[in-house]
Amino acid sequence: MSQLLLDVNGLTMRFGGLVAVNGVNLKVKNRQIVSVIGPNGAGKTTVFNCLSGFYIPTEGSVMLKNEQIAGLKDYQISRKGLVRTFQHVRLFQKMTVIENMLVAQHRHMNTNLLSGLLKTPNYRRLEKDAMEHAAHWLKEVGLMDYANREAGNLAYGQQRRLEIARCMVTQPELLMLDEPAAGLNPNETKELDELIIKLRDEHEISILLIEHDMSLVMGISDHIYVIAQGTPLANGTADEIKNNPDVIKAYLGEE
Ligand SMILES: Nc1ncnc2c1ncn2[C@@H]1O[C@H](COP(=O)(O)OP(=O)(O)OP(=O)(O)O)[C@@H](O)[C@H]1O
Incomplete structure (x- = not known):
């Protein structure tokens, strides 16, 4: 129900x-x-x-x-x-598609500066998970072939789909x-x-x-x-x- x-x-x-x-x-x-x-x-x-x-x-x-x-x-x-997109596209235009996906997850990762600097096993595992989630959602929205393109160079419809993928990667x-x-x-x-x-x-x-x-x-x-x-x-x-x-x-x- x-x-x-x-x-x-x-x-x-x-x-x-x-x-x-x-x-x-x-x-x-x-x-x-x-x-x-x-x-x-x-x-x-x-x-x-x-x-x-x-x-x-x-x-x-x-x-x-x-x-x-x-x-x-x-x-x-x-x-x-609960996550949202905005009326106007708000991607990091100069970053690549995959970088946009990784940045989105960073806020949700429960890590600190020290674990990042030391690359602790837990940090490495979270990084690997983040990359897998990013790849999964890029495939789902049809943007896997564009992973290394600058976000600002995508067609407008692709940018909109990237915004949705970027939200989805945080598992709303x-x-x-x-x-x-x-x-x-x-x-x-x-x-x-x-x-x-x-x-x-x-x-x-x-x-x-x-x-x-x-x-x-x-x-x-x-x-x-x-x-x-x-x-x-x-x-x-x-x-x-x-x-x-x-x-x-x-x-x-x-x-
Ligand atoms: N931060 C703000 N300060 C003052 N007035 C505001 C603010 N944000 C929105 N408004 C006013 O609130 C009303 C509703 O605006 P809103 O943008 O929510 O409408 P909307 O239905 O989304 O419009 P549209 O379809 O044109 O995007 C408008 O009169 C707008 O000028």
């Missing part, structure tokens, strides 16, 4: 007098793809920033596997199994993707679509997605939440959302 992984209640974020997020509720179960959609400026990225520890929410509770994570630092939250249970299809061509979007489904079906993780590409959202989401002006507007399956008059009005009202 699917278990509740993330349970967000009454999430509110104020910036001075501006209420960017107002009482948002969200649930993500194990092995689910859940999307958050809404017109520009609806508060989607602010929700992500609150969940991932980038902001401390003004109000509300964020439970990850029954544990309160609101107010924790981003690295504490990622160690608990919940992966949050902020507009992963932005700037991708139709072929790259199709590859992304297949990768996200594979992560859920073969790797048994949950994905929380912000995305403006409606065909991607409608095609892959198990559940969709719509927010408008920071406030929850609707939630349901793709069919329920497509036919919801309030949602249609919120989107048409934008033009």
Whole structure:
């Protein structure tokens, strides 16, 4: 039976007098793809920033596997199994693909400077594991042949896939993707679509997605939440959302 992984209640974020997020509720179960959609400026990225520890929410509770994570630092939250990508690619552009993968794991490795300098057996074992994980995920996202290329020289769609691989190497249970299809061509979007489904079906993780590409959202989401002006507007399956008059009005009202 699917278990509740993330349970967000009454999430509110104020910036001075501006209420960017107002009482948002969200649930993500194990092995689910859940999307958050809404017109520009609806508060989607602010929700992500609150969940991932980038902001401390003004109000509300964020439970990850029954544990309160609101107010924790981003690295504490990622160690608990929730990791994210950002709206704009944030790779180390001058490092190689494999170096990007190794750096990502370093924060999760329980080592200290001395064990690194002395190359203790434990340190060597962790290094070997890190290399194996990196190679495994590069294969999974189709980038093994590019391992020694500079990340900045990859095509944009490949950079997006590398970002996902870099998250996966830290073994998350919940992966949050902020507009992963932005700037991708139709072929790259199709590859992304297949990768996200594979992560859920073969790797048994949950994905929380912000995305403006409606065909991607409608095609892959198990559940969709719509927010408008920071406030929850609707939630349901793709069919329920497509036919919801309030949602249609919120989107048409934008033009
Ligand atoms: N750090 C901040 N300080 C002040 N206001 C902010 C801050 N971050 C976001 N906002 C405001 O909060 C509101 C929601 O912004 P947010 O970026 O979360 O929307 P969004 O739904 O992600 O938009 P888009 O789809 O255009 O990326 C906007 O009015 C924005 O200007």
